[in-house]
Amino acid sequence: MATQLKNLSDFSHTTVPDGSPYKFAIAVAEWNAEITGSLYNGALQTLLKHGVKAENIISVPVPGSFELTAAAEILLQKHKDLDAVICLGCVIQGETRHFDFICDAVANGVSNVGIKHSKAVIFGVLTTDNQQQAIDRAGGKHGNKGDEAAITALKMAELTATV
Ligand SMILES: Nc1c(NC[C@H](O)[C@H](O)[C@H](O)CO)[nH]c(=O)[nH]c1=O
Numbered sequence: 274m275a276t277q278l279k280n281l282s283d284f285s286h287t288t289v290p291d292g293s294p295y296k297f298a299i300a301v302a303e304w305n306a307e308i309t310g311s312l313y314n315g316a317l318q319t320l321l322k323h324g325v326k327a328e329n330i331i332s333v334p335v336p337g338s339f340e341l342t343a344a345a346e347i348l349l350q351k352h353k354d355l356d357a358v359i360c361l362g363c364v365i366q367g368e369t370r371h372f373d374f375i376c377d378a379v380a381n382g383v384s385n386v387g388i389k390h391s392k393a394v395i396f397g398v399l400t401t402d403n404q405q406q407a408i409d410r411a412g413g414k415h416g417n418k419g420d421e422a423a424i425t426a427l428k429m430a431e432l433t434a435t436v
């Protein structure tokens with residue numbers, strides 16, 4: 274379903290687990306900081322709203338979305354008690370194919386890190402044609418992808434703990 278047909282922050286249709294037992298890390302890219310800052314605030318507030326203790330949330334900045342894969346690997350290596358890692362970024366198409374390489378690298382990279390560690394690594398990265406599309410998905414008319422990423426992390430933490 275395209276984002277235009279749903280709101281990234283509407284979870285009234287689903288049950289969200291209690292987050293109090295779980296520990297999360299949030300890695301945030303500094304590129305497009307005005308966007309990623311909104312994603313981070315959305316993810317953080319959503320985790321806290323659903324019972325995650327502030328002391329159980331590790332937040333780390335990385336230079337760009339390409340570095341999110343390395344951050345997820347480092348965090349899961351150093352913090353064995355993490356239940357999930359949320360990766361937040363915003364990649365906006367420029368004049369060259371650099372966009373394609375970054376998006377492919379991050380999507381495949383964070384997926385592979387999660388599989389390697391048997392922990393959920395959440396792909397909370399906006400990959401947009403332009404700035405307005407990013408604004409619309411970082412607290413704008415389509416909601417906040419950071420909220421969605423946090424809800425996904427909570428659900429996957431419960432799955433990992435209960436299967
Ligand atoms: N153009 C964007 C970037 N580019 C930087 C890369 O992510 C990376 O930091 C660099 O290639 C060095 O390894 N990053 C974003 O997150 N968003 C962009 O739009």
Ligand SMILES: CC(=O)[C@@H](O)COP(=O)(O)O
Pocket residue numbers: 364365366367368369370371372375
């Ligand atoms: C996604 C990017 O790296 C991109 O914004 C960089 O812009 P350009 O492709 O014009 O160099």
